[in-house]
Amino acid sequence: MANANAAAMDAAGGIGESKLMAWVRANLFSSWANTALTLVVFYVVAKAVFFFGSWGIFNAVWIGTSAECRAAKGVGACWALFPEKWRFILFATYPFDEQWRPALSSAIFIGLYFFSAMRANWNLRLPIAWIAGLGTISVLMWGGVLGLSFVPQERWGGLVLTLILSTFGLALAFPLAILLALGRRSHMPVIKSMCVVYIELIRGVPLISLLFMASVMFPLFLPEGVSIDKLLRAQIAIIMFAGAYLAEVVRGGLQALPKGQYEAADALGLSYWQATMMIVLPQALRLVIPPMVNTFIGLFKDTSLVLIIGLLDILNAAKVAVADPQWRGFGPEAYFGVSLIYFVFCFAMSKYSQRIEVELNRNKHR
Amino acid sequence: MKTKALLFASAFVAVAASLPAMAQQTATSPTLDAIKARGFLQCGANGNVAGFGLPNAQGVWAGLDVDVCRAVAAAIFGDATKVRYTALTAQQRFTALQSGEVDLLVRNTTWTLSRDTSLGLEFTGVNFYDGQGFMVKKSLNVKSAKELNGATICVQPGTTTELNLADYFRANNIRFTPVVIEREEENVAAYLAGRCDAYTTDISGLASVRASRTPVPADHVILPEVISKEPLGPSVRHGDARWGDIVRWVHYAMLEAEESGITSANVDSLMTSTNPNTQRVLGVTGGMGAMLGLDNKWAYNIIKQVGNYAESFERNITPLGIERGVNNLWTKGGLMYSPPIR
Incomplete structure (x- = not known):
């Protein structure tokens, strides 16, 4: 059984490969103009991928201080910005110790999107879920009740x-x-x-x-x-x-x-x-x-x-x-x-x- | 036209309302009453400029301008945290103050005659003296802005900066080529890449760019010429002079504290000082706070919680690589001068 499968897959692979070559010849290298265009596009794409790879991945500063980033400026990206600033970018000036509240609110929003996306829920459950979800979000964001600070x-x-x-x-x-x-x-x-x-x-x-x-x-x-x-x-x-x-x-x-x-x-x-x-x-x-x-x-x-x-x-x-x-x-x-x-x-x-x-x-x- | 009429009308009403109050010895300010009833100060600030007003990584506002808001709150409530900040853009700032959305505007705003009069604002002082200058690479060997004949100069469009630049070069009869770039970031990048010989903006901006953006700060010099006056200060609405007094004297208290050597560290021990001036400032004698409609320990609270002007400056502006310069006390060759608190 296993052998037969493998043989079948080999054959399919073989056909697939020749098909691929035929497709490439027909679509990418069918004439001089198309060949030239293909090569130019490949060059540009490869250059972009190479640049992003070297700037964004290999030479990037993943963890470190802004001084280390500055040393790598122009050569590598500074992803070390995010460990330092991600909470500000996601929650801005919301009080630092209370930032679980906007985090939870965002999660409820996303949960509501998923809930609404399922057609099985397109009935009375939908408005109830939204009212409950938005009510919870208002309580979380404003606070002032249930021991949450305003x-x-x-x-x-x-x-x-x-x-x-x-x-x-x-x-x-x-x-x-x-x-x-x-x-x-x-x-x-x-x-x-x-x-x-x-x-x-x-x-x-x-x-x-x-x-x-x-x-x-x-x-x-x-x-x-x-x-x-x-x-x-x-x-x-x-x-x-x-x-x-x-x-x-x-x-x-x-x-x-x-x-x-x-x-x-x-x-x-x-x-x-x-x-x-x-x-x-x-x-x-x-x-x-x-x-x-x-x-x-x-x-x-x-x-x-x-x-x-x-x-x-x-x-x-x-x-x-x-x-x-x-x-x-x-x-x-x-x-x-x-x-x-x-x-x-x-x-x-x-x-x-x-x-x-x-x-x-x-x-x-x- | 309509909005102006509305403004004048509201200013008139406010003046009329405060007239009987002025007759009394301990008059009150409607703005102050509203703030006390509300329980916090509404402060319009800049949310985007390091050193003046910018939330840090924890989302807490900090800056020289923000310290003015905190000091006013400390003077009113004895608690510098009772402030709500509204981040305002350059276009919004005056409307926000005029419409009463904020009680106080401290958003590195230049004090000019037209703003003081036709916009219905009242500037209460200057908390930072700025001015436009030039930065060049040291390798150019330029010692003065007058040597910039034929230079290309990077500048932001639509600002007074651009107009000042043109005025200055015309007045001195020198030619220059402007390179006009919208965003500050790109302007700096263009200057560093050598697209322009010089970069012009306010001196405070140049100093912070030199400190934080250049690979080797010593390779760049800020030329000695200051081609414009940019006195930045807090402002309040016309029509409530008592409220203006409070904001004005909060700033002076911070200056007076620096001059008298009172800091947040030694203010508690100085409460028992026998120096009559220190006693008056800290509210031990004289009853200065009551005259402002505040608690007599108003200045003590400011100094204890926010610090004197030097402390605020060192905390916010010094890290940008800006020296005290003209912002030093008058006793040290600067322009900062507080009338006596007595």
Whole structure:
């Protein structure tokens, strides 16, 4: 049995190898031009890999002081920055002895993402899990009860701030977006024009200007002595921005739905809301998963713009970490570390959307 | 225009509200009352500049400006930790103060006439005298900025630094080629790589770059010319003069302590000192704190918990490789001078 298997595998390997050679010849070296292009690309890739290997791995300073890093400057990377600064980058100015609280909060956030990703949980369990999860996170972050010391929002920062801004930004923008998209296709002129004006106004300005307005202009219009927290103002600006963009994505789905679906719903005597909830939205949202995830990913990264109003999200925390005179000049290493974290989140979102797209559209491939 | 009107209106209301209070002998400050009721001081600081305001690896704020916030909190509450910091960008800082988001702005901000008047701020003093200068490589053998004819100079765009540079060279009738690079990091890298002959920014910035970024600091010299005045200091809103007094005298108390040789280490033993000046500063006699609307041990608390000006300077600025220079006491050839506390 084992021998037969091995023989079969050998044969397969042999065929595979000749197949590989044929593929290489057909795709990489089919003409002079292609051969030249292949060699150039190989050279560039090899050079980049070699550089990163020697800078980032072989000549890098993994553990040590900033003085040792400075000696290796230009030759090797300084990963020793992270043992020293990782807690600041991840938790920023949150009180040092209490940093298990934002750590646990980030873990709960990630747990909630996984929980929501499983289709088996798409029922009443989902809102309950979110309410329980967000309640626990609020208690952990603010404290002031159960023997936890109170921590004001000014001290929140790092990864958990990025997760708060993007999770609440998307979670609250999504219902807003659906209402705006439905409103824009409404036959009632007042509602329609209000939605159009809102969407076009918000889409017409960059997120930075919304954040600036929220942080610089808005406080001047408040009565004296009243001030709304900076984090909340930024969060509202992000929700408004995300809502306008997602609304246009949802509208795309609504318009792509064949007219027959609307007419069939009407023929069955369903009311507007019944038709929308049971017939229109389930199909429309399914159609727009790829552009929606695209918007999600974009907004997740856009939260880093809060650095211009002085909030310490994970990117700004990394920037502040390398403003320390001891570790000045090691920006590339810090940014590389943070970009890895961004990549993990964005790549997971992208992969998950591909899977869910296949699962939800299985009926079409039958 | 609207915001300005609003500002004037609010300033007017604040002035009107404080008029009857001024008539009394121990007047109160609405800002101080609000801070006491709240239980902490709201301080606007820079979260990004080493030596002035920067959270360390443990997330604890430190710096010369941060020490002003801590000293004010120590004077009010007897506890230097009762401060909440708001990290402010250069664009946000004035709005944050005007709108009441912060009680006090200490964010290496240059005191100028226009800011003191049209922005509705009140600068209460100078806690660091800075000025723009030039750094060159020693091998160039340049001894003065006037010898920089035809030089290429690295500078950040959109700052007063760029304008000062152009003004200075035009006034002295020398030619130069600016190399304008947005970020400080890249500016320094360009200078070190030899793309420009000189690098210009505030002297404090040059000194810290020389100390922390150059492979051999002795290979670079900072030229003696200081081409601009950058007095950096704390500021408060117009309209609450009593609050301005408190912030002003907190800074002077730190200077006076240095001049009288009172430090955080010896302040306890000096409580029994027979020197009349020391007695007044430490609140043993004179009742100076009550006149400010504070506890009489206000200065004792500042010195005990934050230290005198020299201690704060040595803790925050000296590690950057910056000398006391003009920031020394007037008795040692500098500009730091406290009016008498009596």
